[in-house]
Amino acid sequence: MADTAPPVLEDEPAAAAQLFGDRIELARSFTASLAAKGELLGLIGPRELPQLWSRHILNSALLAPLLEGRVGDVGSGAGLPGLVLAIARPDVHLTLIEPMERRTDWLQAEVDRMGLDNVAVLRARAEEVPGSGALLPLDQVTARAVSALRTLIPLTAPLVRSGGTLLLMKGGRAAEEIDAAQKVIRKHRLEDVEVLELGADAGLEPTRVVRALVDP
Secondary structure (H helix, E strand, C coil), X not given: CCCCCCCCXXXXXXXXXXXXXXXHHHHHHHHHHHHHHCCXXXXXXXXXXXXXXXXXXXXXXXXXXXCCCEEEEECCCCCCCHHHHHHHXXXXXXXXXXXXXXXXXXXXXXHHHHCCCCEEEEECCHHHCCCCCCCCCEXXXXXXXXXXXXXXXXXXXXXEEEEEEEEEEECCCHHXXXXXXXXXXXXXXXXXXXXXXXXXXXXXCCEEEEEEEECC
16 A cells, blocks of 8 residues: 655645734744644644644634734643734733643743743633732633633633623634523623624635623
8 A cells, every 4th residue: 555645734825924914934933833843742633734824823813903902812722823813913912821731831932932022821721820910800812622602701701801802713603602602601791792704805714703792
């Protein structure tokens, strides 16, 4: 049987330069590093390279224009979306919240390697984040591919200040997840809960984000 050729990294889509602007070289550096080490470290699956740019890097970067202030990224994992957002928005401070040591080691190494000064890496579960001090409350919290809304909202909403925003990246069933999460939406006093579809103007597959105000 012939050997199967290893996956090849996806060519950089034209939309990348549009989304990252003068930060594109940092985005390329991070993507190359994730492509080289991600599977070995268990950060991405073995078949992700042919769609790494479009499915992961640009999918994350589409959230960047919505950010403001001090932002937490729960379950940062490989740095998606947290490190991508920190690259795209150097004016916004990102706290990457991740419980697994090998992943926080990876995140911190990438922060140091790229010289990012708008990122802090915190090894913790969302429910373990200190409730007082310099970190909390945050202006916004995001998460990508963490869990269903009815589980995710109780983990993320307590981290956000009154009047702050949740920006939770979801799949095609986002509206159904909102319906299933009505009890926790009421409990955590979320308002103006909506699904945003991003990416069409850049010629990309839609990225769906559940946006909600916390205790406005």
